[in-house]
Amino acid sequence: MPEEQDLLQRASRLETKALTEIYDTYSPGMYRYAARLLGDSNLAEDCVAEAFARFLDALQKRKGPRDHLQAYLYRIAHNWVVDSYRKQKGDVELDEMLASGDHPEEDAAKHIRQTQLRKAIKKLTPDQQQVIALKYLEGWNNEEIAHALNKPIGAVKSIHHRALKSLQRFLEERVDHEESKRVGNPAEKEFGSA
Amino acid sequence: MKNQNELETLLKKNLEALKDIPARDPRIATQRRAQFLSRAVSASEVHRHKKWMFTFRKENFAMNLIISTLVIAGLLFGGGATVRAAQDDLPNEPLYAVKMWSEETRLQFQNNPQDKVDYLMTMAQTRIVEMAQLVADGEPIPEETPILLQQHIQQALQLCTNTEDATCDQTMLQIRDRLREQDHLMQQLLIDAPEDAQPTLLRTREMLRTHLQQVEDGLLLGDMNQNMIQNQNMNGQSDEFTLPTQTETGTQFNQPTEAPSGPNESPGRPGNSGSDPGGGNPNQGNGNQP
Numbered sequence: 001m002p003e004e005q006d007l008l009q010r011a012s013r014l015e016t017k018a019l020t021e022i023y024d025t026y027s028p029g030m031y032r033y034a035a036r037l038l039g040d041s042n043l044a045e046d047c048v049a050e051a052f053a054r055f056l057d058a059l060q061k062r063k064g065p066r067d068h069l070q071a072y073l074y075r076i077a078h079n080w081v082v083d084s085y086r087k088q089k090g091d092v093e094l095d096e097m098l099a100s101g102d103h104p105e106e107d108a109a110k111h112i113r114q115t116q117l118r119k120a121i122k123k124l125t126p127d128q129q130q131v132i133a134l135k136y137l138e139g140w141n142n143e144e145i146a147h148a149l150n151k152p153i154g155a156v157k158s159i160h161h162r163a164l165k166s167l168q169r170f171l172e173e174r175v176d177h178e179e180s181k182r183v184g185n186p187a188e189k190e191f192g193s194a
Numbered sequence: 195m196k197n198q199n200e201l202e203t204l205l206k207k208n209l210e211a212l213k214d215i216p217a218r219d220p221r222i223a224t225q226r227r228a229q230f231l232s233r234a235v236s237a238s239e240v241h242r243h244k245k246w247m248f249t250f251r252k253e254n255f256a257m258n259l260i261i262s263t264l265v266i267a268g269l270l271f272g273g274g275a276t277v278r279a280a281q282d283d284l285p286n287e288p289l290y291a292v293k294m295w296s297e298e299t300r301l302q303f304q305n306n307p308q309d310k311v312d313y314l315m316t317m318a319q320t321r322i323v324e325m326a327q328l329v330a331d332g333e334p335i336p337e338e339t340p341i342l343l344q345q346h347i348q349q350a351l352q353l354c355t356n357t358e359d360a361t362c363d364q365t366m367l368q369i370r371d372r373l374r375e376q377d378h379l380m381q382q383l384l385i386d387a388p389e390d391a392q393p394t395l396l397r398t399r400e401m402l403r404t405h406l407q408q409v410e411d412g413l414l415l416g417d418m419n420q421n422m423i424q425n426q427n428m429n430g431q432s433d434e435f436t437l438p439t440q441t442e443t444g445t446q447f448n449q450p451t452e453a454p455s456g457p458n459e460s461p462g463r464p465g466n467s468g469s470d471p472g473g474g475n476p477n478q479g480n481g482n483q484p
Binding site: 014015016019020023024027028031032035036037039041042044045048049052053056059060110113114117118132136137161164165167168171 | 198201202204205206208209211212213214215216218219222223226227229230231233234235237238
């Protein structure tokens with residue numbers, strides 16, 4: 001933590017070396033986070049770029065974070081993801097994943113599973129999305145998530161609980177819906193049984 | 195309705211599918227990094243300038259006099275804030291002239307030819323970094339920048355010819371290593387550069403490779419360092435540099451007489467893997483440079 005404090009202090013003075021260090025440390029994880037939620041590598045790159053641009057703007061206006069840098073950066077990235085969800089009219093297609101695999105059937109099944117999960121996550125509130133993504137995709141603990149959400153740990157637990165219930169309901173609705181129009185796609189069957 | 199633990203287990207299992215994401219494209223990642231760093235550098239510069247201006251406004255006349263004296267002293271000795279601020283400036287920015295002036299001054303202060311050669315090659319490297327930054331910013335490369343780069347290299351080679359044979363070989367090796375490094379940087383730059391910047395960058399790289407070839411040939415022959423470069427300089431490649439002329443394909447700056455006759459002719463020698471300054475597929479870079 002003292003190292004992060006020092007890094008943040010240097011970043012607040014807009015020292016290029018500190019800013020480079022921050023970018024190199026956090027951008028790979030932020031890309032991963034955004035790519036998992038968005039399912040599109042180009043959008044994920046845009047998300048990382050925009051998050052760091054906003055971070056730099058905040059520093060220039062002396063409104064940058066004083067601590068918990070990682071949580072701050074992921075919060076900006078998540079806000080971008082939520083905005084992107086709102087802008088998306090249809091579903092994000094993962095053509096790049098489908099096109100690149102050696103096993104098209106497995107890839108297609110995986111693609112469908114991923115699309116269904118993202119659709120379910122998109123239906124959650126932004127806070128619920130962030131709790132689910134940080135907890136299960138990034139493996140953060142409640143305290144770290146609380147910093148990212150800027151909320152007390154108790155609130156995070158409550159959001160988590162409600163998110164689980166909602167997610168279960170959305171996934172079950174989805175399975176029922178798919179079941180009714182299913183034409184024998186093995187991937188959907190597998191997901192429904194999970 | 196399942197309890198929370200069962201739900202969590204089920205969810206964890208399902209969410210595993212989202213963990214598998216396509217690999218990050220290193221080229222795009224490098225480009226985005228360069229863009230951020232470029233913004234960070236300008237933000238840092240603006241911050242420094244603001245601080246400086248603030249200090250000036252606050253002080254009274256006597257204080258301004260003291261500060262002015264300090265600035266002049268700083269400019270003279272290359273350690274002042276303005277000079278430091280100018281070090282990051284690009285050719286299209288206001289303090290660039292200060293940067294050029296401070297470089298020239300520092301060059302004059304180098305005590306021996308070897309130090310001068312080293313500093314000239316550092317200046318050459320700076321020109322390439324400026325070109326890279328301009329490309330990353332989407333700005334055009336001014337025609338003077340590659341000319342300056344060529345001047346620095348030729349000055350370094352010229353200086354080398356004036357040193358003793360033993361020292362010259364050592365200096366040539368030093369120049370060769372720097373040229374290789376610069377050629378590699380240029381190779382990386384070409385990969386990501388937009389189409390309109392390509393002609394200037396290609397010609398610059400060709401110029402670098404021609405000089406690299408000269409140096410390597412000189413080192414191989416052992417005793418020709420001075421003769422070859424002196425001959426070339428006598429044949430019109432001296433310290434006098436002409437401004438580039440506009441051709442159909444863009445800006446043309448002066449080329450050494452032994453430059454390849456056509457754009458497809460590689461100045462590199464086949465079979466000399468150690469000296470190949472990045473010939474072949476330009477996409478083989480490591481992606482670490484902007």
